[in-house]
Amino acid sequence: MNIRKKIAFFIHHIELINHWHNIFSYLDKNKYDVIIAEDSEPLLEYLxxxxxxxxxxxxxxxxxxxYQYLISNHFVRKTSKRVCLIQKIAIYNIRYLYALGKSKWNFAKWNRFYDMILCMGPHQVSKLQFCKKTIKKEIGYSRYDNxxxxxxxxxxxxxxxxxxINxxxxxxxxxxxxxxxxxxxYKxxxxxxxKYNVVVKPHPSSLQHEKEKIKLLDDCHFTCVIKKNFDNLFLYTIADFVICDYGGPPFGAIYxxxxxxxxxxxxxxxxxxxxxxxxxPDIEIRKYILNISAKDISLLSNLIENTSFWGEQKKIRSDLRKKYFSQNYGNxxxxxxxxxxxxxQYFPRSNWKLLKFKLKNILK
Incomplete structure (x- = not known):
């Protein structure tokens, strides 16, 4: 066994670069490595x-x-009933929560594999209380510091x-x-x-596995359909309106x-x-944020143009930010x-009992 006494980040998809590029730039590059599970050309070019x-x-x-410490966005996969891949390549595992929404996934039992979880705010800390031995820390949404x-x-x-631009x-x-x-x-x-520029960024998994949906977008000749790695930071910067369905993007718009x-x-x-x-959360926010179903789609244009309504929504978004995010904007x-x-300091080497247990998992 070759133990490296440093930090590693686990990247299984190039999209994670958008989540972590700020921290990569901030840290001393001699103090961490990146483990890549795919060798896509854009990812290698970036690194x-x-x-x-x-x-x-x-x-x-x-x-x-x-590695002494490994940071990942989820457990990747199990290698046996009680051990997952990240436990075999690191002594201590740290999860960086990369999104809100889809609670059955984000707050699944496998979170117990982690020694520390870095959360966006109080909601995630509360939902992870079942991980009794895991340290939970609020850090905010570092992806959007800029x-x-x-x-x-x-x-x-x-x-x-x-x-x-007009x-x-x-x-x-x-x-x-x-x-x-x-x-x-789509129609x-x-x-x-x-009346508007309409820019679409499909989910990376749609680009990879759902070609028929991408064809629907292509056939409509949108202003732009983004098919390569592109940071949502740039999209929220230019957005006057954001349209989403489920998962993490609605919370980027709220943030x-x-x-x-x-x-x-x-x-x-x-x-x-x-x-x-x-x-x-992506179901819960529908109690407060404007949402429409297929039967109401004819109202879409009028809703977007209703300026008084958007004034009311601004206060609602402010309240939701306090619920879901640490008030740590830009930091x-x-x-x-x-x-x-x-x-x-969180994981002292003097705790040999814990260290012995972890090494046992690695050797399984």
Missing amino acids: KEEKINYISLDEILKKKIV FFNNQPNKDSILKKLHCN KKTIIWLPTWGEICSIPTF SISSLMK TDKNLLLLNSDNKTLKNYQYLEPDS STETFAKILSSLD
Whole structure:
């Protein structure tokens, strides 16, 4: 066994770069490695350009390398009934919660595999109380620190996405799978291009596994359909309105205080969907945030143009931010980094009983 006394980040999809690039830039690059489970060309280009040390998962397993600390966004996969992959490649595991929504997934029992979980705010801390031996820390939403500190140039992003800078811009961020809003709403949303730029960023899993949905978007000739890695920070920067269905994107809009409209799936599909439950945040916010179903789609244009309504929604979004997010706007990366620099205090090496148990899992 080759133990590396440093931090590693586990990346299984290039989209995670958008979640972690702030912390990668903030930390001393000699103090961490990136473990890659895929060798996509854009991911490798990014790591090389940023001069970030990286190593493949295959090499880790082959050489039996074990890191002192590993940061990941979920448990990846189980290797046996009681042990998962991340436990075999690190002594201490830290989860960085990358999204709100889909509670059955985000708050599943496998969270107990983690020694520490970094949460966006009080809601996630509360939902993870069943992980009694896991340290929970609130850090905010580090992905969007630059929205508050060093916001990108709006006009340059609009031009890059082929938008008319004299029009208002709608960003549509659909999820994937059975509850994806593309098949039901693509025609109605495309009709908004008469007055607005309409930029669509499909879910990465739709791009990979749902080609028929991407074709529906292509056939409508939206202002732009984003098919490569593109940080949502840039999309919230240019957005006058954000349209979502389920998952994490609605909360990015709430966090950045953007006018938000939600598209509903039918009740039968929702009931059978494996990752949602009645108190999932992406269900819960529908009590307060404007949402429409297929039968109401004719109202879409009028709702977007109702300026008095959006004034009322602004106060609602403010209240939701307090519920779901730590009030740490623009400083989450610094908070994240301070916790990482103090990990030896949270997990002292003198705790040999715990260390022995963890090494036993690694050797299984």
